[in-house]
Amino acid sequence: MDVLYTEAQLAGLNAGDPASAVVRDPSRVFAVGRLLGYSDVEETGTERAITHRYRFLLFHLETLSVYRSAANAVYAANGARIGTLYSVGGYGPAEEAQWERVDQGALVDAKLQLAEKAAARVLYLTGLDFGMADIGIGSDDRPIVLKLEPFPSLDAPQAGRFAAALERYRENANAEAEYLEPATLGADPEFLLMNADGKVVQASAFLPRRGRAGCDLLRIGGKVMYPLAELRPEPSSDPRRLVTNVRRALLSAAELIPETPGMKWLAGGMPAKGFALGGHIHMSGVGLNVRLLRALDNYLALPLILIEDESSRARRPRYGVPGDYRRQPHGGFEYRTLPSWLVSPRVAKGVLALASVITTRYRQLRHRPLDRPDVLRRYFTGNKLALAGTVMPMLDQIRRMPEYGQYESMLSPLLTMMEEGQSWDERKDIRAGWKIAPPAAQPR
Template sequence: MNEGIGVFRELSREQREERLRRSGLAAALEKESAEEGRERQGRELLLQNRASGMYRPRGNAESPPGPGSPQLCCAVRVHDLRPLQYRLTGAGAAMGAASVWRPAALPFPGRSAEAPPGPGERAEQGGETGPLLRRACRTAVRALYALGLDSGEAELAALGGGRFAVLAVRPATAGRDGRLPEPYASAEAALRRALAGEPGGRPGLLMGMDPEFLVLREDTGRVVPASRYLPRDGVAGCDAGPPGTRGLFPVGELRPAAQAAPRALLAQLRSAARLADRLMPDRRLAWRAGGMPLRGWALGGHLHFSGVQLTAPLLRALDNYLALPMALLADSRASGRCPRYGTLGDFRLQPHGGFEYRTLPSFLVSPSVAEGAVHLGHLIVARYEELQLRPLDSERAHRAYYAGDKEPLLAVFPALADDLRRLPGYAAAAEAAEPLFRRIEAGLTWDESEDVRELWRGCDIIDNSMKRHGGEPWQNTRQ
C-alpha cells in the first residue's frame, strides 16, 4: 500500500500543489505544522473554524469563497482508488459542528452528476450536496493518485461548478504497532483476499475499447457530426463532443466486442472500422484521429478490461509502460488534451465489474499504433506486478509528460522497453510492439493532419498482425 510514499515525502508543499494543478486539480495546500501530525485539539479547532465560515486558504486564485459563503468543505478517506468514508467539515455558517464519518460510494459511470442518490448514497443538506459529495470522492481519488499515494485522506473545498480545491492530503500510515487504522485495515484485507484469488497471468482477462475519430469534409476542413451517419449505439457509433456541441454527438467511435485475445479484438476493430466506412457513402469525408487533430477537439483511445482487480499499481504500470511510449509517438498537438483529458491514471469503473483506462489518445491514427496499444495493454495488465519501474514519479518526467516534452521521456524509455521484453508472453506481443519501439528510437511521431480512413479501409489481419495496403503517416521530429 502507498508504494509512492517516498515520492510524496520528497515533494515540497509547492511541488505538491504544482503537481496537482498539472493533473487538472485546483490546489491550495495548508502549511504543515512543525510536528509530525497535529494534536487532535488543534485539528478540531480548525474544523470548527471551517464550519463557521471563518477559514479561507491562501495562495491560490481559485481559493474557496470567503467568510459567510455557503461552501461545502469535506474530508474523504480513500483506499486503493476507492473512497471509503467522507465527512463534512464545513458548509458556511449553516453547517454547525463538523459531521461524523459516513460510508462513501462512488457511483457507476453513466449516472448523471445531477441524478438523485442511489442506495447507500446519502445526500446532505436536504439533498443539495449529494452530487457534490460524489464529485468530491472522485477528486480525492485523483489527488492522492497524482501525489504518488494509493490510500489516505484528502480535505477539499467546493469552488462552484462542481469543482473542488484540494486543501490537504495525508497518507494512510501504520501505527507504532505496525497495524493500519480503520477503515484502511479492513479495506486492505479485502483487497488482499481479492488479489489472492487471481490466477497468474490472468487467463480470464477480457479486453475491449472505444477509440474516437473526427469526420471532416476535406474541401472545407469543417467537422461533420458523426451522428449524421452513425447511430448512437452499436459497434460503429457516435458520441458527445467538447463543450458547445451538446446534443450533436459529433465524434465517431468504434466499439468492438470485448475479446480474450488481442488478435481477436483487433479483428473486431477492423470490422467496426469497415462498417463505419460503409455507413458513410460520401467519399469526400475524411477521418482524423490522435490526441487533438483539430484545436479544441480532444480524442481518446479508451481501453476496457475485466477479469482483473483494479489497483493503483496496475494503473501506474499502464501509465509508465503504455501511456509514456504512446506520448513519445504522439504528434505534438496531442499534448493539448491535458489536463482536461489524458491525465495519468484516468480511469472509470464499469457496471460489469471491469474498468476503463482513459489516458491514451485515439490510436486509430494508425493500424500499427492500434495493434501495439492493444497487445501491450493486454500484456501489461496480465503481468503488471512484474513491472516495477516508475519514471513518471519523478518531477522531471511528470512535468515533461504534461508539457509534451519528449526528451526527458525518451531518456527513460529504453529501461521500460527492456522490462517489457523480459515478461513471459512478450513473444506474442513482439511483432506489434517492436515496430513502435523502433519508431520511438528513430524520433518518429504520427501525423494528426492526415486522413486515416483509407488506412483502415485497406487493413487486413494476416499471420496474427495487421497488414496495411499503403503507407502510414509518420513524421521525423529530430530533423
C-alpha cells in the same frame, strides 16, 4: 494506528519514496494539483473565497469516509478570516469539530462529486495509495487543494473502515495471483469526420448511437451533441484478433458514412480544436488495482507521448490523466487515459499488444517514473526530448517479457517508432492505412 499503516506498507501500499516525499515536503501535493488545473492554498492568495470544504479518507481506489465542513461560512484561502484553519502541515485537534460525516448512500451534490474526483486524482498522481485529503471548492467552482496526509490520525470508526478495506485488498491480491488465463481486451476508440472546409461533421448524421460502429456524445457549451464516431469491436483475449475486429468495425462505419469529396476520418488526441478523442481499452478477467493502473500509465501511456502529434498536448489535463478508469457493469474496467490509437494499424497493433503484455506481467513491471513531479510535468506538457531517456529502459524491459516473442510483429514497429521519435500525423485520413475503401469501391 501505526500497526495498521505498517501492515498496509507490507502489502505494498504507501511504501517507498512517494509517501516519504509528501511527509518531508507537503508542497509536492500542491504541485500535482496545479498540473491538473486545480488551485491551492499556496497560490490562491488570502482573498480567494472557498465556498465548500470536503474531507475524504481514501484507500486503494475506494472512498472510505466523506466529510463536509460543519461551519456555515465562506472561508478565505490563506487564513485571512477568523475560522480558517488551513496551513501547510498536519491537522490541528481543534479542527476536527468543524467536520460532519456525509452519508455516502445519500444523494450527493455536484460540488462534492467534483471534490471527490479531485481528491482521488491528487492522491493517485502524488504516488500514494491511501490518505486523507481536504479539497475546497472556490466561488468559481474550481477545486482547491488544501491538504493531503499520507498517514493521518484516524478515529475508531475510520480505523475500522481502513482495516476492512486492507483485508479486502489482501483477499483480492491473493485472488489475482491465481489468474492463469490472459485478460480479455475490448475497446471503444473514437474518430471524427472533417469536411473539405475543415469543419467537423456530426457523426450522428450517419451513425446510430448503438452498434459496432456508432457515435458518442460530447458536451459543448452546455449542449449534448454526438459529433464523435466510436467503434465497439468484439472483445478478445488475443490482441491480433482484436485488431481484426477493429478493422471490421471500421468497415461497418464505411458502409454507413457516404463518401464525400474532401471528407477525412481523423484520429489521435485532438485532431480538431476542442474535440478530444479517446482510445479506451476495456479489460476483464483481471482485477482492477493500482499496480495494474500504474503499469499501464508508465509502460503504455507515458511511452505513447513520444510518438503523439503536437496537437495531442491540448487534450491534457482535462483528458489523458494517468490512472483514469471507469468500472464496468460486467465486472471489468475501462482504462481511459489513452488518445485514439486508430491513427494507423501500426500504432493500434502495438498499443493493444502492449496492453495485453502489461495486464499479464504488471507485477514484474514496477518502474514508476510518473511518481516523480518532474516526469509528471513532462508528461502533461508533452516534453518528448526530456522523456525519452526515462522511457527507453522500460521499452527494453518490455522486450524481456516472455510474451514479447509471441507479439513481436505487433510490438516491434511501435517500439521502434518510440525509439526513433516518429510521430503520428493527426491530419491524415486514417482510411488509407486501414485500407478502408469508399462505399462504392467496396466489394459486395
